[in-house]
Amino acid sequence: MPLANAFSANHxxxxxxNHVLPFWEKYGPDAEHGGIITSLDHDGSVLDTDKSVxxxxxxxxxxxxxxxxxxxxxxxxxxARSCCDFSRTHCHSPNGKMWFTVTREGAPLRMRRYVFSExxxxxxxxxNATLSGDSSLREHAIAAYSTYLRYSFKxxxxxxxxxxxxxxxxxxxxxINIVTAQELRLHLGDITINERTLSDWIRWSIDTIESDFFxxxxxxxxxxxxxxxxxxxxxxxxxxxxxxxxxxxWFLMHEGRLRNETRWIQIGCSILDMMWERGWDKEHGxxxxxxxxxxxxxxxxxQDMKFWWPHCEAIIASLLAWKLTGLxxxxxxxxxxxxxxxxxxxxPEHGEWFGYLHRDGTVAQRAKGNLFKGPFHLPRMLWFCMxxxxxxxxxxxxxxxxxxx
Amino acid sequence: MPLANAFSANHxxxxxxNHVLPFWEKYGPDAEHGGIITSLDHDGSVLDTDKSVxxxxxxxxxxxxxxxxxxxxxxxxxxARSCCDFSRTHCHSPNGKMWFTVTREGAPLRMRRYVFSExxxxxxxxxNATLSGDSSLREHAIAAYSTYLRYSFKxxxxxxxxxxxxxxxxxxxxxINIVTAQELRLHLGDITINERTLSDWIRWSIDTIESDFFxxxxxxxxxxxxxxxxxxxxxxxxxxxxxxxxxxxWFLMHEGRLRNETRWIQIGCSILDMMWERGWDKEHGxxxxxxxxxxxxxxxxxQDMKFWWPHCEAIIASLLAWKLTGLxxxxxxxxxxxxxxxxxxxxPEHGEWFGYLHRDGTVAQRAKGNLFKGPFHLPRMLWFCMxxxxxxxxxxxxxxxxxxx
Numbered sequence: 009m010p011l012a013n014a015f016s017a018n019h020x021x022x023x024x025x026n027h028v029l030p031f032w033e034k035y036g037p038d039a040e041h042g043g044i045i046t047s048l049d050h051d052g053s054v055l056d057t058d059k060s061v062x063x064x065x066x067x068x069x070x071x072x073x074x075x076x077x078x079x080x081x082x083x084x085x086x087x088a089r090s091c092c093d094f095s096r097t098h099c100h101s102p103n104g105k106m107w108f109t110v111t112r113e114g115a116p117l118r119m120r121r122y123v124f125s126e127x128x129x130x131x132x133x134x135x136n137a138t139l140s141g142d143s144s145l146r147e148h149a150i151a152a153y154s155t156y157l158r159y160s161f162k163x164x165x166x167x168x169x170x171x172x173x174x175x176x177x178x179x180x181x182x183x184i185n186i187v188t189a190q191e192l193r194l195h196l197g198d199i200t201i202n203e204r205t206l207s208d209w210i211r212w213s214i215d216t217i218e219s220d221f222f223x224x225x226x227x228x229x230x231x232x233x234x235x236x237x238x239x240x241x242x243x244x245x246x247x248x249x250x251x252x253x254x255x256x257x258w259f260l261m262h263e264g265r266l267r268n269e270t271r272w273i274q275i276g277c278s279i280l281d282m283m284w285e286r287g288w289d290k291e292h293g294x295x296x297x298x299x300x301x302x303x304x305x306x307x308x309x310x311q312d313m314k315f316w317w318p319h320c321e322a323i324i325a326s327l328l329a330w331k332l333t334g335l336x337x338x339x340x341x342x343x344x345x346x347x348x349x350x351x352x353x354x355x356p357e358h359g360e361w362f363g364y365l366h367r368d369g370t371v372a373q374r375a376k377g378n379l380f381k382g383p384f385h386l387p388r389m390l391w392f393c394m395x396x397x398x399x400x401x402x403x404x405x406x407x408x409x410x411x412x413x
Numbered sequence: 414m415p416l417a418n419a420f421s422a423n424h425x426x427x428x429x430x431n432h433v434l435p436f437w438e439k440y441g442p443d444a445e446h447g448g449i450i451t452s453l454d455h456d457g458s459v460l461d462t463d464k465s466v467x468x469x470x471x472x473x474x475x476x477x478x479x480x481x482x483x484x485x486x487x488x489x490x491x492x493a494r495s496c497c498d499f500s501r502t503h504c505h506s507p508n509g510k511m512w513f514t515v516t517r518e519g520a521p522l523r524m525r526r527y528v529f530s531e532x533x534x535x536x537x538x539x540x541n542a543t544l545s546g547d548s549s550l551r552e553h554a555i556a557a558y559s560t561y562l563r564y565s566f567k568x569x570x571x572x573x574x575x576x577x578x579x580x581x582x583x584x585x586x587x588x589i590n591i592v593t594a595q596e597l598r599l600h601l602g603d604i605t606i607n608e609r610t611l612s613d614w615i616r617w618s619i620d621t622i623e624s625d626f627f628x629x630x631x632x633x634x635x636x637x638x639x640x641x642x643x644x645x646x647x648x649x650x651x652x653x654x655x656x657x658x659x660x661x662x663w664f665l666m667h668e669g670r671l672r673n674e675t676r677w678i679q680i681g682c683s684i685l686d687m688m689w690e691r692g693w694d695k696e697h698g699x700x701x702x703x704x705x706x707x708x709x710x711x712x713x714x715x716q717d718m719k720f721w722w723p724h725c726e727a728i729i730a731s732l733l734a735w736k737l738t739g740l741x742x743x744x745x746x747x748x749x750x751x752x753x754x755x756x757x758x759x760x761p762e763h764g765e766w767f768g769y770l771h772r773d774g775t776v777a778q779r780a781k782g783n784l785f786k787g788p789f790h791l792p793r794m795l796w797f798c799m800x801x802x803x804x805x806x807x808x809x810x811x812x813x814x815x816x817x818x
Binding site: 047049050055056057058111115116117118119169170171173174242243304305306307309310311312313315363364366367368372373374375378379 | 452454455460461462463516520521522523524574575576578579647648709710711712714715716717718720768769771772773777778779780783784
């Protein structure tokens with residue numbers, strides 16, 4: 009069945025171009041030192057000048073992508089280049105590993121064990137290589153991704169958080185590997201990095217997720233498992249993140265569509281079904297942040313808050329699932345999460361979305377950005393949905409992949 | 414003015430003995446492996462068998478203290494000894510620094526940079542030295558405190574979290590130093606450890622708090638400042654923790670009373686006044702967890718939740734302030750926080766308090782314990798207030814220290 013009229017490319021495009029990007033274009037760029045400041049209050053005033061290294065990469069990628077795929081807007085290109093330059097100049101430590109935060113001027117503040125700064129820098133460098141034609145950026149993208157792979161997957165490189173008493177592994181490095189390799193492949197071609205092609209790195213992470221994290225018998229995609237994929241029945245091991253799992257679901261559907269791997273689309277749809285069932289709050293609406301595999305209380309006391317980004321991911325995943333399967337339940341799911349999100353997150357006064365709501369949907373914290381929230385999940389969702397619905401004024405018909413009901 | 418009738422020793426004693434301790438006595442002790450399990454659901458069922466090293470120390474201290482000061486209950490002595498033995502046997506790494514979590518059997522899971530495991534073990538070893546007469550426990554208490562001092566205050570011993578771009582220091586190590594040294598002095602006498610007497614360590618930390626963290630001109634007790642005590646006007650530097658500051662307030666009042674240092678009582682009362690004004694939620698009641706020095710949004714999105722422990726600390730602080738000054742405003746403050754707390758936190762069905770409420774006072778997470786919540790803040794508050802009000806059936810008259818209104 010077709011989608012309701014609200015689900016037009018125009019709606020997402022209008023929100024992106026008139027309600028979200030203007031906020032970041034106006035308040036984010038640092039005209040003096042370059043790069044972007046994301047710790048902004050509801051009205052765009054600066055809460056903290058310290059810079060998120062994640063966001064130099066994420067914004068560098070987002071604005072370069074918008075410039076290349078939406079319109080050749082010089083302002084977007086300038087933001088992309090500025091973030092990319094700031095990353096290259098200020099965000100790498102002497103050994104190449106990247107900082108987590110730096111001062112406005114670019115002096116290092118904090119290093120973390122993990123390497124998501126590197127993955128976000130890699131996609132920024134790759135998209136900006138295409139945008140600028142500067143081939144040295146290709147090499148920077150490859151180097152950043154190579155560092156990401158080494159720290160994430162080579163044993164004993166990343167400093168351990170726990171002893172060897174109960175070894176575990178997380179799904180995060182695999183998810184980010186998929187989406188990072190997808191973007192690098194788009195810009196650099198399916199090249200070989202650290203002994204695998206980008207497509208093979210993606211297949212390897214999808215296979216690992218399927219074999220070790222995907223538990224159809226338990227109706228869950230796990231966040232953390234033992235090295236052999238078995239469930240760790242302790243608080244950390246049982247903690248599920250429905251929004252994160254649903255993000256993973258659309259990464260798999262997207263790759264399945266690109267490579268005509270129906271199996272990956274099916275797994276993506278299964279993950280979406282399972283985690284929607286676990287995460288959607290039947291009392292107040294919205295997606296709960298954490299849930300427990302066995303329905304027990306989650307150790308993180310703020311587990312029932314409603315964050316903006318899981319909702320963005322669920323909008324993408326349900327739209328993609330509907331387009332790929334034509335199943336009515338995904339149209340209903342999309343309507344449900346779209347309506348709740350657009351009813352609760354937007355700030356009609358200053359634009360952008362609030363990021364953090366109480367379980368009941370009231371705003372818990374009015375800031376528009378911080379080290380973790382900036383121009384990424386929301387504009388990515390709006391851009392993605394706009395593209396998926398492109399060329400239709402009001403409604404489209406899905407294609408039909410064979411998915412079990 | 415006298416307190417209202419509700420504020421009797423009997424009320425606190427009854428809550429302690431009939432509504433709080435029975436929960437922990439029944440569900441906490443690990444009969445098989447010793448020590449205490451604190452990750453318990455609302456009804457006492459086990460959520461996670463992993464053991465909090467903090468709580469082996471905290472419970473070891475709490476039950477030993479109850480045994481020595483409330484009644485010679487063999488069950489309490491047994492819990493105290495078991496926690497103390499478990500700490501000694503399983504919770505120290507080969508170099509003496511303690512783990513943060515261990516398995517039920519005592520195998521190490523996680524080490525953290527900081528040394529609060531050591532401070533809580535120190536007070537447990539000290540109280541159990543008194544309880545058991547085992548002098549080797551005195552030595553263990555001294556060794557644990559000595560480790561605490563070295564990591565907390567000797568430059569370059571603790572692994573840094575940030576680069577040297579913007580050095581900072583926290584109030585936490587000083588607050589915990591005060592209360593740890595107070596308990597050690599009570600059990601071991603005013604001995605010299607790491608070149609200072611315990612009383613001198615307390616004075617040094619109080620002086621540091623006064624000179625570097627206490628900002629009467631800004632109306633705040635800071636959590637984090639630059640090494641010279643100046644305010645760091647960034648998100649982390651501006652973040653205030655009213656409950657934590659109010660806990661610090663009563664540590665100072667308590668020490669001021671013991672040593673007849675009126676100045677410390679006055680500073681404690683000032684901190685209580687300032688941070689009550691900043692932290693008390695005029696819309697919903699209860700103490701906000703974090704606030705910002707300049708009233709800006711706090712980066713931690715769950716900043717407006719109501720936790721049990723800041724309320725326990727505020728009950729102690731306001732009772733002590735009232736006893737020491739006789740000022741009416743502290744009686745009103747005590748009534749306000751006592752009434753809100755007893756109206757929102759207790760679980761009438763299974764006993765104990767819920768730990769984590771939404772801003773509006775509804776329960777966000779039903780578990781009774783985890784790695785950070787167990788038999789400590791709540792029973793400590795009930796025990797402390799019961800002692801302060803002892804010997805009166807209904808109401809007492811405060812003594813009068815000269816405190817500016």
